[in-house]
Structures are given as C-alpha cells and as structure tokens.
Amino acid sequence: MNNMNQLQLQMNATLDRRRDIAKLRRLVVNPVDNIDFSSNDFLGLSYSKTMRQEYLNELQSMPFILGSTGSRLLDGNSQYAHDLEERIAKFHGAESALIFNSGFDANAGLFSTVPQKGDIILYDALVHASVHEGMRISRAAQLIPFAHSDVGDLTMKLEGIKDTKQNIFVAVETVYSMDGDIAPLNEIVQVLRSYWPNGENGFLIVDEAHATGVYGDHGRGIVSQFGLEKMVFARLHTFSKALASNGAVILGSETLRQYLINYARPLIYSTFMSFSSLALIQTAYNQLESDETKKIQDHLHNLTRRFRNTICLPTGNLLPSNSPIQGVVLNGNAPVRALASYLNQLGFIVKPICSPTVPKGQERVRICLHGHNTVSQVDDLVQSIHTFFNVNNSLESKL
Template sequence: MAGKAQVDGRLSNLEGTLARILDQRKQRSKLRVLKSSSLNATDFSSNDFLSLSTNNEFRKDFLHELKAHVLPVGSTGSRLLDGNSKYAEQLEQTIADFHGSENALLVGSGFDANVSIFTCLPQPEDIIIYDELIHASVHDGMRATRASTLLAFKHNCVTDFRKQLTSCLPLVNRQSVFVAVESVYSMDGDLAPMAEMVAIMKELVPSGDCHLIVDEAHATGLYGHRGRG
C-alpha cells in the first residue's frame, strides 16, 4: 500500500485510527511482529505436526517429482479456466483411493476447504449443527452460508447433539441438515464421538438427509489405518 500518510504534518483519519489500534494492542502485549525462526529451533506453534517441512525423505520425493514430470511452475489461472492438469487430477484420484472415497478435490488449504464447503453446500432454509469448539475456519464459512439455521451443541456431548437434532426434525422432510465436527480437535487433542453421532443421525433421520462433515486436518497421517484418519 502506498500513498501520502500525512497532510500538512497531520495524520489522516485512517492513519490515526490504525496508530491508536496498534498502540492499544501494544499496551495489552498483543502486538505481534514478523520474525524468522532458526532451523535448529524447536517448533511448538506451527501446523507442521508431522515435521514434513524438515523431513529429508519428503524433500527428496518432492524434488524427484519435479524432475520426473514436466510441470508448469505456476497454475496460470484457476482450474476452471486454464489451470487444470492431468497431474492434479491424478493426485486427486490417489487421495480418493487412499481414503476409500469416490472423489477428492484439491484446495489451497484447510481454511479454504472449510470456508468453501459451508458457503456452498448448505442451501437456503437448510440447517447446520456444529460442535461449539469447531475450528474458526468453519465459523468463517458459516458467516457466509445460505443456511437459515445454525445450532451449536456442547463439545463432544452426544446428549446435547441428540437434543439439537431432534429440534430440527419438523424441518428435515423439506430441508437438509449438516453436522460439523473435527475428528481430532486441534486445541485439546480430544476425539469426537463420531460413531455415536452417526448412530443418532441414522436413528433420527433415516432418510439420509442429515450429512456429517468431518474436519480431519489433525487426524490424517496420525490416526486410522495407514494414517487415513
């Protein structure tokens, strides 16, 4: 961003407002600054749970892939325009096969995935029931969702989940219900009682109009057979 910050020695309204906000954050010890981390530092704060960013075998495999395939070094555009490739499609199929799924879709990040899912899938008048400790990216998606009803249930509480789903049953014949959980919650590391939740969904909504959306960001590679989550 470039522009003239001051007029006749006076901060503009925008500059003054930002300066006050930054000063308030500094006073609360919440002003953060960019810094570089040493390669030898111990990492307690990033999302690199499997240490893939510093794994030599992963690095070798990555470089081998670059040499083995003639790939552009940029997407050139969105995949819907001219950025798609056979390599991307093959990777999606590999991911789908790994998870025993019909299909897979590559996105830029887990944040992008959650925002896209909850923005696009629920239609007007649909219902979203979500764990109260669901990830912030799901909340970002729900802020832009077309669903008309958002209901939180107590964290990992199947009793409260049953209560919330039961309250929606009069609408289920006409609308869809989406249930949002994380298989492994990032902050506490506890596991969602998904087997019990699925049993309740099948019991109360045997039509199949209740859909479970599971964020596996913190389970893939760590839990399940061969790390399938």
C-alpha cells in the first residue's frame, strides 16, 4: 500500500508539473449545438442522414453477428472482410489491401516490421507519432529526419547514403495533420528515381490519412490524383476522418500484405474490428463513389478558399495551407489559448495546439473546415477572429 501511495504521489507530481506549464491534457465533451471547426470529419459524413440510412440497411442485409469474436488470424476473419479489402484496393488503384483497427496500429505495424536489419529510414520531421512508434522498435540501423517538405534537405541526406546496399525508406504524409500543407510528392518521387530508376532499394511510404476522401477523383487521395500509384511502396488510408468510420488500410503489393499478416503485431495480437465497423467502412466507400460526395468535396474546397481569402491577421500569421486544415499562429501559448477560448465562448469548436504536439514557438489555433459547414458559418468565424484582434489591439493601446 505504501508503494502504491508513493506511486500515486509521483504521478500526481508529474501531472502538477504539466498543469503548471498549462500543458495538462483533458478529455472534453464538445457542446452538441456548437459549430464544428475542429474535428477531422472533413466531408461531414458523420452528420449525413443518407449515410446513416445506408449503414442501417447494410447492417440489416448482413447475415453475420455484430462482433468479430477474435483476432483475424484466429476467429475474426471473414469473406466480408476479404471482399471489402479487394474493393478498397481496386478503388485506390493498388494491388492489395490489408485492414487494421486504427491508423496508429497500421503505421506502427508497418514501420516496426518491414525495415530489415540494418536498413535506413528517412522521415519528414513532421510525420505522425504512430510512425515514430513503429520506427522506435524497428530493426532499422539509422533513423534520419529531413526538414519538413524540404526536397533539397532530403536530397542532401540521400546523397550521403546513396551507395548503401541496404533498403532505404522515405516516410511522408500527403496532408500534414497540424500544418495542413501538402507534400511535394512529385518532386520527392523524382529525387528517389534519380538515385534508383527502377526502385531498386529506395522505397516511398505515404500516409494519406488527411487526404482520404478530400483529394483525388472521388476522394482516392493525392497519390492517385498525381498518378503515382506505381511509384509508392506502401500507402496508408484511414477511415476515421473524412469517412466517419474507424480503422485504416495499408495498400501495397500482395507480398507486403502477406508479410504484415505474418509479422505485424498490432494485427496479429488484436481482436479484429467488428462486422458493424466493416459495414460502416463499406457504406463510406459507397458514399465516396457517389456524385453526392463529389459535390461535398467541391463545397469543402470552396469554403477553404473563402476562409483564406477573407481572413486578415494583424499579428501572427496563417499557415500556408490550401487544405481544409488551417492554422492561426500567434506569439506564444497564452494568445493561442485566449483566441481559442474566445471562439469557444461564441459557439465555435476550435482547439489550441501547443508544444509538444507542435514545435515550441509554433503554437496555433487549428481550424478544420467541413462539408457540413456553411458559407455564413465560415464568414461568422472569420469575423469573430477579426473582432478578437480588434478588441485586444484596443486594450493594448490603452495600456
């Protein structure tokens, strides 16, 4: 009991230190009647009555139990899952697909197992924590970061290792979750092919989590939009953002699929997702293939342009993003939290993003636009941000 009390004291002391520097994380329930400018529900499918009804219809038509009942390698597999994977692979122009319970599981499983002993991973400095988790326990001999979306820095790092006989993996995202900018994917592919024209031992891994549903024909992603399907070793698409579902898929060769089935621990030792979850993914892909979703995508990109064209920041800056993810960067943590709190009080759901989630000094209010947002809601948000700056500038001038 004394040891337990001591442990509790140690944990509380650690939490107190985080609280003192205003970095204590909390679980918050958003007010249901507030306007969402925070979530990753980019197409607004979570609110779609059409998708809800089609999902219920899909559940009714399934001659299966709701749960999976076990690991996919034991009792959790099904023909329904295989058929869904084949459909997803075909939709995205890939040879093969393998579903994971989450994007975190997929990235962790991929990066922890595929690099062989002595291999090298070059990764964009802003790749997701799940990639870092996989790399941390991988057999790679070197983990080399390169400056965010900096093709010149990537080239310099590749130049230093170009003569290695080991496999070299380059890890990037297409749309970065905190900055919202789009990777120079064509240029990165060109650099890799300049060293390995036939992809001999230079392999590109692309995380499309925040591009799925938003970019490419019917939301197939940026790799598809640029026609680079055959240039990418592995792609990750998540279902939990624009597709209003949960889980993720790794796209690649059939050899990669079989390898992950045999070695990816998050897949092997986790109960597979339920039939009800698979049915929701199936329904989401029905939506992607419909013309209605195309209209939502057009509306979403129109809202993004309107937001960027109408906002004016007297201090700080707007991150250079043309995606639905927008970042208002101010000076230090306090102004960021103050702006977020001000907008929350007006009924807008936005969140301050502080270090260590983003580098110190780059704290921002993260704003996400959605297919269910209206033009008037975006205009109201922009006007409220302008009002915040006008009020604060007025107060500062009186001091």
